[in-house]
Amino acid sequence: MKLLEVRNLVAEVDNKQILNGVNLTVNAGEVHAVMGPNGSGKSTLSNVLAGRPGYEVTSGSMELMGSPVNGMSVEERAHAGLFLGFQYPIEIPGVANMELLKNAIDSQRSATGEQEIGARELIQRVREVAKELQFSEEFLKREVNVGFSGGEKKRNEILQLMLMQPKLAFLDETDSGLDIDALQVVARGINAFSASDNAVVLVTHYQRLLNHVDVDFVHIMVNGELVKSGGKELALDVEARGYAEFLRS
Amino acid sequence: MSAQSPSSAHDFIGKEYKAGFVTDIEQETFPPGLDEAVIHEISKRKNEPAWLLEWRLRAYKRWLDMPEPTWAKVDFEPIDYQAISYFASPKGDKPKSLDEVDPELLKTYEKLGIPLHEQEVLAGVERDQDSNRVAVDAVFDSVSVTTTFKEELRAHGVIFCSLSEAVADHPELIQQYLGSVVPQGDNFYAALNSAVFSDGSFVYIPKGVRCPMELSTYFRINAQNTGQFERTLIIADEGSYVSYLEGCTAPMRDENQLHAAVVELVALEDASIKYSTVQNWYPGDANGLGGIYNFVTKRGVCRGARSHISWTQVETGSAITWKYPSVILRGDDSKGEFYSVALTNNHQQADTGTKMTHIGRNTSSTIISKGISAGQSSNAYRGRVRMNPGAMKARNFTQCDSLLIGDRASAHTFPSIESQRQDAVVEHEASTSKVNEDQLFLCRQRGIDGEKAVAMIVNGFCKEVFRELPMEFAVEASKLLEVSLEGAVG
Numbered sequence A: 001m002k003l004l005e006v007r008n009l010v011a012e013v014d015n016k017q018i019l020n021g022v023n024l025t026v027n028a029g030e031v032h033a034v035m036g037p038n039g040s041g042k043s044t045l046s047n048v049l050a051g052r053p054g055y056e057v058t059s060g061s062m063e064l065m066g067s068p069v070n071g072m073s074v075e076e077r078a079h080a081g082l083f084l085g086f087q088y089p090i091e092i093p094g095v096a097n098m099e100l101l102k103n104a105i106d107s108q109r110s111a112t113g114e115q116e117i118g119a120r121e122l123i124q125r126v127r128e129v130a131k132e133l134q135f136s137e138e139f140l141k142r143e144v145n146v147g148f149s150g151g152e153k154k155r156n157e158i159l160q161l162m163l164m165q166p167k168l169a170f171l172d173e174t175d176s177g178l179d180i181d182a183l184q185v186v187a188r189g190i191n192a193f194s195a196s197d198n199a200v201v202l203v204t205h206y207q208r209l210l211n212h213v214d215v216d217f218v219h220i221m222v223n224g225e226l227v228k229s230g231g232k233e234l235a236l237d238v239e240a241r242g243y244a245e246f247l248r249s
Numbered sequence B: 001m002s003a004q005s006p007s008s009a010h011d012f013i014g015k016e017y018k019a020g021f022v023t024d025i026e027q028e029t030f031p032p033g034l035d036e037a038v039i040h041e042i043s044k045r046k047n048e049p050a051w052l053l054e055w056r057l058r059a060y061k062r063w064l065d066m067p068e069p070t071w072a073k074v075d076f077e078p079i080d081y082q083a084i085s086y087f088a089s090p091k092g093d094k095p096k097s098l099d100e101v102d103p104e105l106l107k108t109y110e111k112l113g114i115p116l117h118e119q120e121v122l123a124g125v126e127r128d129q130d131s132n133r134v135a136v137d138a139v140f141d142s143v144s145v146t147t148t149f150k151e152e153l154r155a156h157g158v159i160f161c162s163l164s165e166a167v168a169d170h171p172e173l174i175q176q177y178l179g180s181v182v183p184q185g186d187n188f189y190a191a192l193n194s195a196v197f198s199d200g201s202f203v204y205i206p207k208g209v210r211c212p213m214e215l216s217t218y219f220r221i222n223a224q225n226t227g228q229f230e231r232t233l234i235i236a237d238e239g240s241y242v243s244y245l246e247g248c249t250a251p252m253r254d255e256n257q258l259h260a261a262v263v264e265l266v267a268l269e270d271a272s273i274k275y276s277t278v279q280n281w282y283p284g285d286a287n288g289l290g291g292i293y294n295f296v297t298k299r300g301v302c303r304g305a306r307s308h309i310s311w312t313q314v315e316t317g318s319a320i321t322w323k324y325p326s327v328i329l330r331g332d333d334s335k336g337e338f339y340s341v342a343l344t345n346n347h348q349q350a351d352t353g354t355k356m357t358h359i360g361r362n363t364s365s366t367i368i369s370k371g372i373s374a375g376q377s378s379n380a381y382r383g384r385v386r387m388n389p390g391a392m393k394a395r396n397f398t399q400c401d402s403l404l405i406g407d408r409a410s411a412h413t414f415p416s417i418e419s420q421r422q423d424a425v426v427e428h429e430a431s432t433s434k435v436n437e438d439q440l441f442l443c444r445q446r447g448i449d450g451e452k453a454v455a456m457i458v459n460g461f462c463k464e465v466f467r468e469l470p471m472e473f474a475v476e477a478s479k480l481l482e483v484s485l486e487g488a489v490g
């Protein structure tokens, strides 16, 4: 089943065209990696997919779970099963991690007509996941990302991912800034999440993540386009030779 | 796509006022107008002693010579004080028990979630928990309808009744303390209140008693074209403690209505008073039509050593709020606190803050103010911290944060510090920010509806103040905030 289909996507931010015709298809059960130089448009793609205000699609199409996303709000796309792992997770002072999680899960549930999650069930589930990600209890009581280290913020994204169980996870540099142990924890989280009925897109700069996560496809983004796709070997290639050959083309 | 979907914080706010209904009840209302005869009549209705009538008349004479204050950052058409009625009360004698209260009135409080039966508790709170009990004095327009838990409180020596009853039953306390914190001539509205005040609550906590439950007064304006002028007096005797809550609502009407209250707090040696307000007067409609003018004078005096007064307010209602709950720190080592959330939306205007006057040695004060302005509203923090010559080693900490939603709202801060001591320690922090679009995007990406997300972020912004509120009020306050931010505003 196709979870994501992007065709000839052209999009702009502040009247500046950033995506110049992106094509990408992601099926259930797949893990994709997107690599590319700084400023090539990887984060922009994630924002456009999520419907972030200010990101304007000028031509092309996007389908999530088989339906066009035109006219869908940010919330509706999330309810349809899209999850963004943020490159720079933001702090929300005064709002407890648990509160964000509860509201997020409940909004998802109410979209499908389910009942709100009970406090006990929530705490139990959060505890399980937190343990896997080596978060302490105290951590959950803290305000969303406030005072978290860079690595903790990234692990917090994975915590949200695992609790929300989306269909399509688009993780923007969730592996950046992690020490080797944290990288393994995050990779374990991604592997635990990945299943035959969902898919993951990993935006990364480092081939090392691919040592821990089994990736089916690697795409290279240059200048707002996915210029080359291949298997794992493509990542090794890039690691060894950089992006020079793609830039020339 | 951003053109058709709501894109930023101000698209997610609006207003739906849930307490805006009118109670259909036979009422006796004085004809509009104010002169000495009206004051005589109010005093007569209340069977007041001669000294109190004279006290009122003195205030009236002073009021006639006083100018209305113009320094606040609020703007409104001049009020015609002769067009207002100064007394309204449900017809008939004051009910002696709850069984005699008009069922329409009971229904009103039921709708508002205010428990008038002692076995009930505030809406949304678990039953049967002793610690959650709240005694209520219900003031409807100019009169108190009923006061709960009086007997049980009496057993602890605590006096909790309407001010009118206190005048009759405890004249010595009233004569000693009425006007002792807010003098008649303190300001224009306080003088007016002193002349025409109707009902309000009276609290006396005897020496060494920790009040066994929260006390509260719920003010309801119902009558049209009528001003509400209540007056509250709380005395905490040596070593006592009380937590007092105040709530208020009014019907939706196109005309503005005046609410000019006075609250006086007296804390003697080692006594502690915690006073919390959730102010939800009708704010007017989206175009700024109607709403309450909330012109209130609140002041406490820490008379004794080590006494403590703490004001916490959540102001979401009223067309205009003009209010500065203050503390006079007279006793050595006394402590004053002011925690405030003021939210304005649409065309609301708020000018609120506090005054901390340090007189005693080692006195300390803390001010935390959170202003949120949305729509085309204006929200001002006004604070004055004064260290008198005798206030050795006085300390103050002030933090005032403003949050703007949309680009048409305004926030202002007017802090002033007057210190006559070299050894005073004064810290001031201030910030102004907008609801962060990245935070909003994160919440929405997680599926949380934009409206809910704004409320959550704003709630987070107010956290330091909300945590000062008693539990049941904190819950109510965050719900209220959400409601006040509900709907859609262009």
Ligand SMILES: Nc1ncnc2c1ncn2[C@@H]1O[C@H](COP(=O)(O)OP(=O)(O)OP(=O)(O)O)[C@@H](O)[C@H]1O
Residues within 6 Å of the ligand: A013, A014, A016, A018, A036, A037, A038, A039, A040, A041, A042, A043, A044, A045, A087
């Ligand atoms: N709001 C904006 N206004 C103008 N230009 C923008 C805006 N947002 C992004 N850009 C530009 O779009 C280009 C792509 O940015 P994007 O963040 O998508 O890159 P990226 O591939 O994620 O890079 P990195 O690897 O550094 O994270 C950059 O040149 C960036 O400066």
Ligand SMILES: [Mg+2]
Residues within 6 Å of the ligand: A042, A043, A044, A087, A172
């Ligand atoms: Mg990026």
